[in-house]
Amino acid sequence: MRTLGLIAAFCLGGLLFFISFDFPSWGDALSPASRHVSPYYIEHSLEDTSVPNIVTAVLADYRGFDTLFETAVIFSAGLACFFLVRVSERQVPAARFYRHLATGITFRIEKGGRLPEGTGEFERIDSLWVPYDVIIGMTCRLVVPFIQLFALYVIAHGHHSPGGGFQGGVIFGAAIILFAISTNLRRTLKRMSERSSALLSSLGVLIYAGTGLLCLFMGAGFLNYRALAAILGVDQVAARSDGILIVESGVGIAVAAVMVWIYYNLSSAGKQDEGL
């Protein structure tokens, strides 16, 4: 298999290397990729949508269908993870571990034993628990809110600077995952439950598709934001800009929720009880 792989890789590599001489040179302004639709996007996006960031304008307006279904792909990936690994029945683990907060002594409580929940003196810990590091915990606690704020900025400022729903959503999800890594899964689940991550991920797709349908009901084509001008009370160009923002926030919500949802399922092997 190893030699077969090497032979296949080198054959393909030689072929591609040979073909690369026919490709346009790097930085060629007249390469085929830059000659057909892209000049139209560059020259008209500002007057059509009043969005200076052409990538955002193309992503959510000119090619809104593509992005809608990409968001749907991400949502279905989250769903697929859920159906693959989630253990639906609530299994009682063989033993649970608790740590006395004042003294730091850990207890192992066998199945059927009385659990010291609700006393406030004990904290449940994972079976593969290592003591929390003060520096890591403190740094993450300080940094996580700012990462989330930055994520919102990236989503909201996607019209004028590099950014948008996908990037901001991933940053937001990463902040929650960072929190989960620096503390533990149960504490994260208390702040953002599995149910809410699932609902938010479908809500994001719903916002996107709903905006498209709203345009349809207003008498224009699917995802033609110009039709929203009457509802938003702005002119048609500004309506396209606002439509892009609505859609991008939907994408951001969906992406952030799906990232967190996938992390919950993968890190705990579907049990959502103990995890990283």
Added chain:
Amino acid sequence: MESIGDLIIAKYNYWAVITLLLIGLYAMIAKKNLVKKIIGMNIFQTAIILFYVSIGSKKGATIPIILHGPAGSSHAVHAADYINPLPHVLMLTAIVVSVATLGVALALAMKIYSQYGTLEEDEILEKIMESETG
């Protein structure tokens, strides 16, 4: 007759992409561990993403965000001044989708591990053969 140096400068982005592509392909074919195969798939995806982004570049052009003065002042926008936004749009979604599909791949690997107790391809095949005959 262009010199060999010009040729290298004009094409080396493709060679870098091809190298990455082959590393990913080789890992997917030759490695027996499923997680290593998934890593190979990700390297392959990275190569494709770099390929798309590199064909969007134009010499002397800036990022595809239109420079605009205060409101009201309009000036003509020339396509040659801004790099091609289209590959960036396509790859932006592709990157996030690749992360999501990576999640699905890892979930499948996890399921396989809990079923067979190993992630080595040959051992999994052996166990499947055993369960079929026995």
